[in-house]
Amino acid sequence: MTNLSRARLIAILVPNLLLWGAIGSQYIGHLVPCEMCMWQRWPHVAAIVLALIAIALRTQPSASRAFTLLAALAILVSGGIGVYHAGVEYHWWTGPERCTGSHFTSLADLMKAPVVMCDVPQWKLAGISLAGFNAIFSILGGLATLFYASRKGIR
Template structure:
């Protein structure tokens, strides 16, 4: 087990790792190609992973660890907010602010451009109980950010 003071940074690391990992599995394992807004949701998770790793590396400096954990929680929450926006676009609550596209990996050739799937941001590729992947990211990211902040606050109030 690990000391309770490490609970917040560990959660701040594991939550985006699982969410980002799930996105990669859905893309490469199940062929659900991401749209542009899907990529937007991944960037804060990548940042949160790095910030949480820094927090854990700096665990001997309690103040630095808490700051980097807080920043990781903010990054997770930002991904959740983007997920809310993306889900709203999918459900038709509002219009998106982007053209829908998918990123090409590797060298770009005319053939790769012509064969690249066009992924619409306003259409959910997969749902469970009416909730899209963007919706699930919003729910799980908001919950994870709240949990990290609660764990950080618990440490502060227990020390007082």
């Protein structure tokens, strides 16, 4: 398997696993996603589309590499949003006013707020929220894709 083939494989698997894991936690695990959770999904959708284009262009290595690198960047964007969201959940910094509980000045503001707040994780494992896991796996997957896509050579 070539380095570019490895990169394409990672670029299609990582966002699919993370996106379908999020959808599964929503529909099977009954966890309702907050607004920032949804933000993390869109770059994964973009990465999947870009990786599919890269796979379709596998007979044209330069074009395939370019789309694989774009997919890696999209995966990293989701990881960056995951870092931001996890930081909001751990109260390291404040999040958007419309989805955190710290900025309500009236009952009317509270009534307009979404049901699921962005600064309250619904699920954790070993102290890591779903946003934290998305950050970890997206960043590692994006970096691995960049590593293999940028390496020249057959093996």
